[in-house]
Amino acid sequence: MKSLIAFLLCAPLLAACTTTEQSLQPIPGSITYRGQPQLKLTLSPPGTRLPHHFVNQWGQDVYETYIIQPDRSLKLVSRETMTRPF
Numbered sequence: 001m002k003s004l005i006a007f008l009l010c011a012p013l014l015a016a017c018t019t020t021e022q023s024l025q026p027i028p029g030s031i032t033y034r035g036q037p038q039l040k041l042t043l044s045p046p047g048t049r050l051p052h053h054f055v056n057q058w059g060q061d062v063y064e065t066y067i068i069q070p071d072r073s074l075k076l077v078s079r080e081t082m083t084r085p086f
Helices: 002-016
Strands: 049-055 061-068 074-082
Antiparallel strands (some): 061 074
């Protein structure tokens, strides 16, 4: 009986755990916002990290990091948003 109660309490917690990676979606100002860029990055090897900084529509500084994929496309891997001091 105790094991059944423990299972019923833990089952929802285990069901909420996922191993799939949630990818970041581009926002206005991101390099890949309207799709992959037309120019291919031929000089940089795959795996190279590419930083990108822009100011969003609310005046916040946005710092993004991309990684060049083997097919020369860009994958958005991190984003940090900071509010500018007044």
